[in-house]
Amino acid sequence: MKKAHQEEKGHSQRFIELDILRGFAILFMIILHLFWDLDYFGILPLNTNLYSLNIIIPVIFFLLVGICQSVNNNKYYDQPKKMYIRTIQRGLWILNLGILFTLLTAVFLPDKPILFGVLHCIGCCLILSTLLLRFKSTNIIIATLVIVTGLALGFFYTTENPNMVELAAGIHEPNIAAHTIDYFPILPWFGVCLLGITLGNILYKDNKRRFPLPDLSTYKPTKLFSWLGQHSLAIYLIHQPIIAGCLTLVLMI
Secondary structure: OHHHHHHHOOOOOOOHHHHHHHHHHHHHHHHHHHHHHHHHOOOOOOOHHHHHHHHHHHHHHHHHHHHHHHHHHHHOOOOHHHHHHHHHHHHHHHHHHHHHHHHHHHHHOOOOOOOEOHHHHHHHHHHHHOOOOOOHHHHHHHHHHHHHHHHHHHHHOOOOOOOHHHHHHOOOOOOHHHOOOOEOOHHHHHHHHHHHHHHHHHHOHHHOOOOOOOOHHHOHHHHHHHHHHHOHHHHHHHHHHHHHHHHHHHHHO
């Protein structure tokens, strides 16, 4: 506990529980994507009830995006210009990775390319969050409006052949799953990110943990999840090519 307390005083503080939760989510995602790939390659039929649990993963990820954004912002709260620049730079970096995925899937999965997936959405959410970082008290209201609007669009308003702006906003084809393997519109997911920012402002106010927690670093199982959480973006980028490559080799043997 003493070590954890000392780390909390520095700007380099990482809250291990956030890494562990992110690590759990990335591992759960890999398992579900493995089942999806087994079904896609015709090796094992997909249990759709199991895959419906997939909604848990993006909710955790987008909440964590917001919470971690709040924690990072607290480090530079007295340097707003630096805070905005760092946030926009990271958002653009992740958005560019999403565009790379669009190009790759257009080549290898032309029937279901990723046009506006999770990386596109996270990148845009980070950039958009800079407009609201200084208005902590209103984030919960805006988050609720964004989520409700996004859900309403998804259920009640669809269109054929939407353009990229419409897709980004949440206006899509009636059966979007038939057109892309990964779709996360800004509405409602930006609202989930804002909820995360609100939680972060409450739970980690002034860059300090505001709730009691034992020293989780002393437990061996947490080290694996913490490591996965710290490298979640890299793991996300490489896990599908590795799984697909291995399954392709199995089918060729």
